[in-house]
Amino acid sequence: MNSIKVGLLGVGNVGGGTFDVLKRNQEEIRRRAGRGIEVVAVSARNLERARTRTHGEVRVVADPFEIVDDPSIDIVVELIGGYDTARELVMRAIANGKHVVTANKALLAVHGNEIFKAAQEKGVMVAFEAAVAGGIPIIKALREGLTANRVQWLAGIINGTTNFILSEMRDKGLDFDTVLKEAQALGYAEADPTFDIEGVDAAHKATILSAIAFGIPVQFAKAHVEGITKLEAIDIRYAEELGYRIKLLGIAKRTRVDGADGIELRVHPTLIPAKRLIANVEGAMNAVLVQGDAIGATLYYGKGAGAEPTASAVIADLVDITRLATADPEHRVPHLAFQPDELADIAILPMAEITTSYYLRMRVADQPGVLADLTRILADSGISIDAMMQKEPGEGEVQADIIMLTHQTQEKKVLAAIARMEGLPTVLGSVTKIRLENLA
């Protein structure tokens, strides 16, 4: 049988990795897929570099639309990134009846609904395993492996840059800015790291995961996005003393508020018990923990970025498409795990409505009655305390740190309590609040 013809839009890190792995493992892949899978054309801004990268073995073009419009190409792999051009290319590839593979989480988190609708109507597949957690087959696990389950929640370390930074901050007791510079020097963080450290990248991925876990449209605009830039070394240390690690988690959770179903979709630094397996995922590694009603907890761990790990996911999608191209489009695995006409209209909750536990740290004047005032405020707000730690003032200091871990409560109650605490004359400065998930 003829080989499947692939065109790569972009032949940088992931594109180059995809080219290399497809070539190196072509025999292994053909034995699995039943047909060869072959890159026949790539588009790139720098033609010379692209030719060198592909050893002069494939057609190199400057205009990606040339590939998208090429009738000899079966599958387009979009690795350009960004929103506008990528969207135009993907939509035109679909309109031309081509299957698409993309690693572009930003595109799917924002324009996914439109893209999947167009693909559905045209009867082509848009596959995106590489968009979340690099090579880890988490999309496949959620979409196909856990179909028996009502997914209750998932929580993932889905941004390697921030996990690397947090691991280093903890290991070496360094502050955020210092470690960020180190991460940039080592290539773990980009020159402009905003998307990573502000949680945007993780929120793109969490948005995609929430859609396939719960059968809802992608709704990036409603995700709560909070990065690690304000995290202080002292909180990492105090968390450690209390038996917790701080990780940037992408969380999607089914919940009920006032008798109605709701979805929590949020990215923020989170205390998790140090003994959990996922708390021990260090460096640039990724992991996603999924809780289903039948299966209980499952964890998926691996490299979340890098040329060949991401290429591994891109090629898995190419093989899937090759294997399943003959399936009646109505019977293929639906893009968002649920049949397109079966997506649910469940509201994504505003942060004030979410329920979780909290780590609160405040600096207080070391004088009688402080603790009584603080605990009274929490009691009045209906918030109960799970653990408390008061640190002795440093030599010659008259201020002490108090750390409280709360039981589960609603965010709006905590915000109100914090406002009252900060109004106390004995509480100095603002109260630090970090959410805590037990993940049990």
Added chain:
Amino acid sequence: MNSIKVGLLGVGNVGGGTFDVLKRNQEEIRRRAGRGIEVVAVSARNLERARTRTHGEVRVVADPFEIVDDPSIDIVVELIGGYDTARELVMRAIANGKHVVTANKALLAVHGNEIFKAAQEKGVMVAFEAAVAGGIPIIKALREGLTANRVQWLAGIINGTTNFILSEMRDKGLDFDTVLKEAQALGYAEADPTFDIEGVDAAHKATILSAIAFGIPVQFAKAHVEGITKLEAIDIRYAEELGYRIKLLGIAKRTRVDGADGIELRVHPTLIPAKRLIANVEGAMNAVLVQGDAIGATLYYGKGAGAEPTASAVIADLVDITRLATADPEHRVPHLAFQPDELADIAILPMAEITTSYYLRMRVADQPGVLADLTRILADSGISIDAMMQKEPGEGEVQADIIMLTHQTQEKKVLAAIARMEGLPTVLGSVTKIRLENLA
């Protein structure tokens, strides 16, 4: 569209769980699969109990062949276990043009080649996610998620009973027999635990994993099978002191011996570095670590047994079949991950030929020259030492324990060295040998 009609052969633990989950999550599953999936008949030896279990909602028959021959049933789920009757039922279901889902690892590890061949010829699917690691979608991950990779090795904690026993032995410092009784009382071990504690169950699963990882036929007869019954509490403690945990691993590894490709397929207690994520998989949980050339290491973790976790895998297979039933059979995901005419003929190596590291413990007379003799034997055999620990003799004793960790070497060299060591008059009794894998 009409719902898919399922017949369950056996409605015990897993069958009951499958019935429950299909019913409880029917709406969620229909939204995913595009069609309802409905149990319409079950077979059971105890009709009354089966009727109670299924609330009188489905047809209950005594003869499983009645279900297999029923033209109204689309998919047969085999949950009887064992070899002979199960094989006959599965083969007849296939002959009748029905798709089959089975959780029966023993059947597939021994008769899989014949079963998959028959299914291929008849154009039906035989799905078996539940056969390995319960609900964890490891079959799907290997067969579809990692298709880009040349799998280099995999190592799994794939028997919950033995992992529970080993966790308890370590936690409480108890010996094997005591913990086995506890495990039986708690329901973690069966009344006849032979298949679990002797490593047979893990070897069935490792055999299936080796086939889909490397594209070879299932060859259970060639697997090395070694359980945990001879493991002593003292070795768990010494391993701990050296920074290792002991786990019963199922290992499948690609290797080269004398210029020829070979496969290692073995189940045995194994020292692994305590800091590895998989070393921290405790109790009855399962986990499989897979090393691919593109993706690096990935880990899959979850419940490896139990009614609903296993049902989760059974139902995932039912949804897969429902979704993909219209695919041209030539284009479906092949049973053993590789196209049936593309299986490779790579020899599974005898244990003497495998390469790994070793933990050796010997009791020696506390006198000069002993260590010199022992290290000379290893040096003569070309085995180098990675770490060594000599324990002081106990109060009033004149014998000391020596523990050595070797670098990678061939099993036959180690066996020869051990034979020489045991011939020394200063070495008392036999040398304990436990294999060690770095999993890096």
